[in-house]
Amino acid sequence: MPYYNWVYFVQLAIVAGVMVILFLLVFSHTMAIIFARSHFYKKVAxxxxxxxxxxxxxxxxxxxxxxxxxxxxxxxxxxxxxxxxxxxxxxxxxxxxxxxxxxxxxxxxxxxxxxxxxxxxxxxxxxxxxxxxxxxxxxxxxxxxxxxxxxxxxxxxxxxxxxxxxxxxxxxxxxxMPFIEQRPGFRNLAHSTHFGCTHAKFYISAHCLGINCCTGxxxxxxxxxxxxxxxxxxxxxxxxxxxxxxxxxxxxxxxxxxxxxxxxxxxxxGEVRGLRRRLIRWLQLRVAMVPQLVVLEMLAECLVSGAMGAWAFAFLLPSLVNPIVYFLTHCLIWLLADYTLLCSCLDPAEPLMFSRLAFMFTWLFWIGTQPITVVRSLFHSEIVWRDKRFRLQWGGNTVELPGLPVNLSAAKQAV
Missing domain, CATH: 3.90.550.10 (Spore Coat Polysaccharide Biosynthesis Protein SpsA; Chain A)
Known part of the structure; x- marks a missing residue:
């Protein structure tokens, strides 16, 4: 393909953007692990x-x-x-x-x-x-x-x-930092996998970079x-x-x-679907306040970034990189990094409540369903919280809507 072909230069620009995203993901994972290991459960007086x-x-x-x-x-x-x-x-x-x-x-x-x-x-x-x-x-x-x-x-x-x-x-x-009290069982591990992996990575990275990440x-x-x-x-x-x-x-x-x-x-x-509703509500809030951040979150997902990386490296090195092998290796490294981060967020004085195999299956469940959560949040501007309905406006201002939610019990579980 000739170098003057504009399509080729567009592809190169996209590849450069993908490389930047992958570097930032490696950086954020590494920073979060180091911070969690050195900061959490440190004794001060x-x-x-x-x-x-x-x-x-x-x-x-x-x-x-x-x-x-x-x-x-x-x-x-x-x-x-x-x-x-x-x-x-x-x-x-x-x-x-x-x-x-x-x-x-x-x-x-x-x-x-x-x-x-x-x-x-x-x-x-x-x-x-x-x-x-x-x-x-x-x-x-x-x-x-x-x-x-x-x-x-x-x-x-x-x-x-x-x-x-x-x-x-x-x-x-x-x-x-929002986290989970450790107990045995799938529900607890599902909550821990979200708050100790994806959420912890973004939360700690934002804190270290001086970005407003405070939760009430x-x-x-x-x-x-x-x-x-x-x-x-x-x-x-x-x-x-x-x-x-x-x-x-x-x-x-x-x-x-x-x-x-x-x-x-x-x-x-609590039920995993209740946590899912909370995540959708939080995403809806971020869409209203900082929509550009949601785009970055989507690109920073394991499956999305893995697919982008597989295409980018196969484009640059077509004779050396197999896209499928790269994608699977990407997911494996992500799994190991998330496991390390979760363990770094746990109290080292307490025993693990889950096995590595249980974590792997729970992690696969979250990684596979996260894109669905993001898509659902993008197509619903109405928020159900407790027994009330709200509509978000750009900038974070909120208007309460008349009437009760259709599923009141579900709304209460999503608090």
């Missing part, structure tokens, strides 16, 4: 003088809606935190909520823990989580506020670690900074992805974010 002077108090806001799996054991971990001064602010949708019994039982079991319960949320904007949390946020008595979802379990030393991270220079937010699942915030906005936390209720815009507000005010040494431990016993 305050200087004795700082402890004697008194550590800052923390107001922990727990928005609760209904009974989740293992809710008692999850909530109990917050009554047993190894930290001298904190309060628990449980925010319920109503006094008739079934989770009230769980909270009352724990309050009786741990009477020395400063705990308050709120059962009268006021609608401030479209985000139901913000509306619920505002009860506790308005009553918080400390400048450090922690937002923690109902399904998150916390290690005793995690709050001390997060406050220590907050004490470092210019830090305004300390967030925990479990994070420690400086309340005075939030209160710079009119209405404080209520201002961010106009967005469903309030965590992204809260973090952006901190960045605009000159603060940095950092990652706790302990991941946020979600319960991984």
């Amino acid at each position: 305050f200087e004795p003088a700082a402890v004697e002077a008194g550590l800052p108090g923390v107001s922990i806001i727990k928005p609760l809606v209904g009974i989740d799996k293992n809710v008692y054991s999850n909530l109990e971990t917050y009554f047993r935190l190894d930290y001298p001064r904190y309060e628990l602010l449980f925010c319920l949708e109503s006094a008739d909520d079934a989770v009230t019994m769980v909270v009352d039982t724990l309050m009786q079991k741990y009477p020395k823990v400063d705990t308050r319960v709120f059962t009268s949320p006021v609608r401030h904007n479209v985000n139901p989580k913000i509306n619920n949390m505002m009860q506790g946020y308005s009553a918080a008595k400390y400048d450090l506020v922690m937002v923690s979802d109902s399904g998150v379990k916390m290690r005793p030393e995690a709050l001390m670690d997060m406050v220590w991270c907050m004490s470092q220079k210019d830090i305004g937010i300390v967030h925990q 699942m479990s994070c420690l915030l400086r309340k005075p900074v939030i209160d710079k906005k009119p209405g404080g936390l209520a201002y961010f209720g106009r967005y469903l992805a309030e965590d992204f815009f809260v973090a952006q507000h901190f960045i605009e005010n000159g603060y940095k974010m950092t990652l706790s040494h302990y991941p946020a431990l979600q319960d991984g016993s």
Whole structure:
């Protein structure tokens, strides 16, 4: 083929782009593994003088809606935190909520823990989580506020670690990487495979590169900074992805974010289809806020990048590279890298709850079905969350739609 043929030069340009993508994927995988091994579960401690002077108090806001799996054991971990001064602010949708019994039982079991319960949320904007949390946020008595979802379990030393991270220079937010509490079984492994592989790779890479990746699942915030906005936390209720815009507000005010040494431990016993609905909802939010990022996510999938790489190398070296062999080798290396990353996110003091063979089959399941998740998110602009329906607008603004979801039980499982 002559060099002046424009088609050939277009193909070369595409090959160059594919090579850049493959390099970035290798770089992000390597960076995530190194960071996870060196950062997670690292022991830190305050200087004795700082402890004697008194550590800052923390107001922990727990928005609760209904009974989740293992809710008692999850909530109990917050009554047993190894930290001298904190309060628990449980925010319920109503006094008739079934989770009230769980909270009352724990309050009786741990009477020395400063705990308050709120059962009268006021609608401030479209985000139901913000509306619920505002009860506790308005009553918080400390400048450090922690937002923690109902399904998150916390290690005793995690709050001390997060406050220590907050004490470092210019830090305004300390967030925990979403992960899974390890239990035996396929459901737990399916959740762990997503949060410990694909999600961990992007989350850690974004953190290391200074990209806003904060999630509101479990994070420690400086309340005075939030209160710079009119209405404080209520201002961010106009967005469903309030965590992204809260973090952006901190960045605009000159603060940095950092990652706790302990991941946020979600319960991984829920149905896989429930997790799939969560992933679709998160993708829909990203499409509305940063659509270019979704395109990069699609190109960064194992199967897509493997197919692109097979074509690119076969184009450059047709006599040396077999596209099928390259594609299979690409997937094998990706599998090994994901397994290494998942193990790096686990506590080395705890035994593995799964075999390598079980991980391989679960990984194949996720890799094979991920493109379907992406496609479904692109063709649905309506979001179902809890018992409400929303439509996203460009930029992240949200409009609540009238009427209930068709499948209300499915909506609740997708929280």
